[in-house]
Amino acid sequence: MSAENTESYLQRDSAERKGHVRAHRSFNRIWKERDSAEPDILGKILERDNLNRAYKRVKANKGAPGIDGMTVDDALPWLKGHNHELIQRIRSGHYTPSPVRRKEIPKPDGGVRKLGIPTVIDRIIQQAMAQQLIPIYEPLFSDGSYGYRPGRSAKDAIVKIKEYAEQGYTRAVVLDLSKYFDTLNHELLINILRRDVKDERVIQMIKRYLKSGVMENGVVIETEEGSPQGGNLSPLLANVYLNEFDQEFSRRGVPCIRYADDIVLLAKSERASERLLETSTKYLEGTLKLKVNREKSRTVSVFAIRNFKYLGFCLGKNGKGIYVRVHAKSWKKAKNKLRMLTSRSRCGSIVKTMECIKEYMRGWLNYFSMADMKNNIESLNGWLYRRIRMCIWKQWKLPKTRKRKLLGLGLPEWAACEGAYSRKAYWRMANSGVVKRALTKERLIHWGFYDIATAYQSMHVNY
Numbered sequence: 200m201s202a203e204n205t206e207s208y209l210q211r212d213s214a215e216r217k218g219h220v221r222a223h224r225s226f227n228r229i230w231k232e233r234d235s236a237e238p239d240i241l242g243k244i245l246e247r248d249n250l251n252r253a254y255k256r257v258k259a260n261k262g263a264p265g266i267d268g269m270t271v272d273d274a275l276p277w278l279k280g281h282n283h284e285l286i287q288r289i290r291s292g293h294y295t296p297s298p299v300r301r302k303e304i305p306k307p308d309g310g311v312r313k314l315g316i317p318t319v320i321d322r323i324i325q326q327a328m329a330q331q332l333i334p335i336y337e338p339l340f341s342d343g344s345y346g347y348r349p350g351r352s353a354k355d356a357i358v359k360i361k362e363y364a365e366q367g368y369t370r371a372v373v374l375d376l377s378k379y380f381d382t383l384n385h386e387l388l389i390n391i392l393r394r395d396v397k398d399e400r401v402i403q404m405i406k407r408y409l410k411s412g413v414m415e416n417g418v419v420i421e422t423e424e425g426s427p428q429g430g431n432l433s434p435l436l437a438n439v440y441l442n443e444f445d446q447e448f449s450r451r452g453v454p455c456i457r458y459a460d461d462i463v464l465l466a467k468s469e470r471a472s473e474r475l476l477e478t479s480t481k482y483l484e485g486t487l488k489l490k491v492n493r494e495k496s497r498t499v500s501v502f503a504i505r506n507f508k509y510l511g512f513c514l515g516k517n518g519k520g521i522y523v524r525v526h527a528k529s530w531k532k533a534k535n536k537l538r539m540l541t542s543r544s545r546c547g548s549i550v551k552t553m554e555c556i557k558e559y560m561r562g563w564l565n566y567f568s569m570a571d572m573k574n575n576i577e578s579l580n581g582w583l584y585r586r587i588r589m590c591i592w593k594q595w596k597l598p599k600t601r602k603r604k605l606l607g608l609g610l611p612e613w614a615a616c617e618g619a620y621s622r623k624a625y626w627r628m629a630n631s632g633v634v635k636r637a638l639t640k641e642r643l644i645h646w647g648f649y650d651i652a653t654a655y656q657s658m659h660v661n662y
Contacts (some may be wrong), residue, residue: 240398243331245286253326254278257319257431265318266300266414274319285320292400296321298412298419299427313381315413315427325408325431328401332435335395340438341445346459347434353510354569356458357523360465363454364501364514364521368465370472371507374479375495379460380437381425384488385409388426388440408432434459443487448479458510465501472498512570522571530575533563537579541586543593543625550647552590556583557649564651568658580652587648588638589629608637 243249257271264270269277278285288294299315306312317325333349340348345356360371376382389406396402409426412419426433437459444462448455453475454465464479466472476498483489499506501514504527511529515522539545540555595601602619606612610633618633628634644650 238397240331240396241290241400241404244327244401245289249330250282250323250327253323253330256326257322262319262322262429263300263302263316265316265321266297267318269319271319274323277320278323289324289404292403296324296408296411298414299429301413301415302429312428314429316429317408317411317427317431321408321411322431328404329432329435332396332401336435336439336442339395340442341449341455341457343449343455344438344442344445344457346457346461347438353458353512353566356456357509357512357514358569360456360463360501360509361514361521361523363456363465367467368454369501370466370469370498371501372464372466372472372475372479372498373496373507373509374462374464374476374483375492376460376462376483377490377492378425379489380428380433382489383424383426383436383440385424387488388436391439391443405432405436440487444479444482447482447486456509461510463509469498511567515571523569525567525570525572525575529567530579533560534579534582537583537586541583541590543590546590546593549587549591549594553587553643553647553649557647560649560651561654564654564658568655571659572655573659576655577652580650583651584640584643584648585626585629587643588634589625591638592628592634593625605633605637608642610637 254274258274261271285294297318299317302314302316303311304314337348343359345351345353345359385406388409389402392402392405393399408430410422412421413427414420426436441457441460441462445455445457448464456463456465462479464472464475466475476496480491480493480496483491497506501507502516504513507513508526508528511526512523513526515524536559537556540552540559546552592601595604598619602615605615605618610618614633614636618628618631618637621628621631621633623631640648640650
């Protein structure tokens, strides 16, 4: 690694950036005036064990390099040579984070999600900070907050909505925030943090990260608001900010379920839900200075098949009571993914294809397995078997190849000839008796097929 790159990693060019001199003076004052009786949170952040845990977490998450080009694999040898110097720069207030690298990710419904990718070193520092700040804030967060919190998940959130629905809270206020992470008010966030983080040096470090800027097309753009999605500290800061909303409506006695910026308020009547929509929008826009997407924010019945969707789930109701199900859009997305994986034009090695299906569906079922979907899963499973048979049949191509394969799989010659010389299309042949006798479920499973109906049965507690 060149000397020039080394200096880049250490932020030696930070003096050239706007605001550095002012920030440096602020740090000097803070270091001199700091009350020694305050908790030394910065010291805990920079402890060896905490930094090692942070490095391991960043390494496990992998991720792309920041603006300096340093990869996760490059970080360890660099830290071994510069760890002491890096810590001293942080302790003395001379460390300035690098701007994040802008990356745009397409959204399923159109538009793009703007990610900000910090350098690996900044990700490690942010993770070390988060590890010490999370224990401070976890006891302060609302019970209705589920996103980015240890031991909590999206499944817990939808189960809680189900419990409220069983208590009569059948009207939902669905709030949609426009570009939440990009619109956090820095001044308000810093003031909120100061209530519970009593080490001002840590506050100033967070402020520097918020103000570090974004690099787009080689140009650094200053950031006056927002916390970039992609930073290890951003999820915690996002929760700290919206905890104000959680606590406010909890004090008002309103059931509030929130996963990151996906917010649902619950009411027992349509009139009450309309009032909640108005008051919650006013609080978010007036007090928290956020922007509510009024077109997507609405009141709706929690049983509305099309209009109520939360984290991919929805609720159903029958004679047995209220149950959780997978929303139609989630089903459509999964089926489109499986259709792409089993496309005749893209399907290569069947073994590799089945491995990709297994990897995708295992993750999908881990997320959705608590929903009631026995009939839907069995239907999807049968369709997927047929898709795999179609791909295999296409790969056999020539009639003589098909005959040889069918004979090898134990079919009599007359059946093998009947199938091999058939002029039916691939999809029709995949459901024919000849192909189904040759490519049985048991045989496909032996070859590596992931039977999603069986997997769901083993995961779903109420199967």
